[in-house]
Structures are given as C-alpha cells and as structure tokens.
Amino acid sequence: MVLRESHFAPTLDEADANGHSKKLQRRSQCRGRLYNLNSKLNIVVRVDLDHARAKVIAKGHITVHSVNALYVVAKRANSLRAGLDLELDVSHARVDEAALKMLQTSSETHHLPARIDPQQAPCTISVLAPRRQAAAATTRLAA
Structure with missing residues (x-):
C-alpha cells in the first residue's frame, strides 16, 4: 500500500x-x-389514517437533486389512502430556492412531477416553508 x-x-x-x-x-x-x-437528508413520515392525514418531515439540505427523494416518499405516503392530506414540513431543513419553488409548484398543481408519478394521481400537498427563508422574505418586503 x-x-x-x-x-x-x-x-x-x-x-x-x-x-x-x-x-x-x-x-x-x-x-x-x-x-x-x-448534509444528509433525514425524512420521517407520520401517518394518521383515521383523519386522512400524513406529515412528511424533512431535515438536512434539500437541493434540486435531493428533492426527488422527498417526492418519492410523498408518493408512497399518498398511495396509502385516497384523499390523503399530505403536509411536507421542511421548516427545519436548509432548502435551496429552486427546490422550494419545485415543492410549491407541486402544491399548487396538486400533482407530483411526472417523472416521479407517471399516472399523475391527485395529491393534496401543503408545504411548510423553512423559517430562515420566511424571515428573509419578510425582511425583503419590509425594505
């Protein structure tokens, strides 16, 4: 050696x-x-089937590449029950701006990206944005 x-x-x-x-x-x-x-991405899923809710909690660094892992977990959670309200909590993660925009687009369209879910099953997603970026946006609005 x-x-x-x-x-x-x-x-x-x-x-x-x-x-x-x-x-x-x-x-x-x-x-x-x-x-x-x-900067590993740690994902925890909490599911309440009685109330048709699931919460996907992500910590770590979410980039445009690692957001696909989050989408795959969201797809699996969404497949558990029809009409499931899915909440993506990235408030404790460091999220790149482009990745956050991708998540918000999925929330607005009620579908996951076609490369993740080719059948385009309806998916009710709400995104809890990171605190740091929300504070920065508030500062920009105040200025």
Missing part, C-alpha cells in the same frame, strides 16, 4: 485510517468541488 500526502481535505478512507475528527469532505469528480458529508 502506497501512502500519499494530500493537500486537500481527507478522503473517507484517509479520515478513518488517520482518525481525523473534523467534518469529512469528499472531492467531487466533476469540477473538483468540495461537499460536506453531513
């Missing part, structure tokens, strides 16, 4: 072998950007 010295952030293997306790980073193969690995 050949050890090499790196001037960049440790890779996953180097971090484990060398015992680094810093946040792990991975160098992307495209464009050499660094991404933190602690």
Whole structure:
C-alpha cells in the first residue's frame, strides 16, 4: 500500500485510517468541488389514517437533486389512502430556492412531477416553508 500526502481535505478512507475528527469532505469528480458529508437528508413520515392525514418531515439540505427523494416518499405516503392530506414540513431543513419553488409548484398543481408519478394521481400537498427563508422574505418586503 502506497501512502500519499494530500493537500486537500481527507478522503473517507484517509479520515478513518488517520482518525481525523473534523467534518469529512469528499472531492467531487466533476469540477473538483468540495461537499460536506453531513448534509444528509433525514425524512420521517407520520401517518394518521383515521383523519386522512400524513406529515412528511424533512431535515438536512434539500437541493434540486435531493428533492426527488422527498417526492418519492410523498408518493408512497399518498398511495396509502385516497384523499390523503399530505403536509411536507421542511421548516427545519436548509432548502435551496429552486427546490422550494419545485415543492410549491407541486402544491399548487396538486400533482407530483411526472417523472416521479407517471399516472399523475391527485395529491393534496401543503408545504411548510423553512423559517430562515420566511424571515428573509419578510425582511425583503419590509425594505
């Protein structure tokens, strides 16, 4: 095994072998950007079938790419019962502006994107927006 010295952030293997306790980073193969690995998307689903409600709670970083995982979970929750009111709670997540716009579009159209749900089953979605972005929007309106 050949050890090499790196001037960049440790890779996953180097971090484990060398015992680094810093946040792990991975160098992307495209464009050499660094991404933190602690921005995992955590999703919890709470379902109340008696009252036809489901709440999908997401924490972490929601991007235009990871929003698809949220859509897949929403589709599965929506398939549990017809007429289910689905609430997407992203108030404790860091949501990119483009991803939030995608979620709001699904809420307005009452459908999930066609690539996620080709049958386009009706889906009553309400989105609880992140607090930070809501506060920033209020500040912009006041100015």
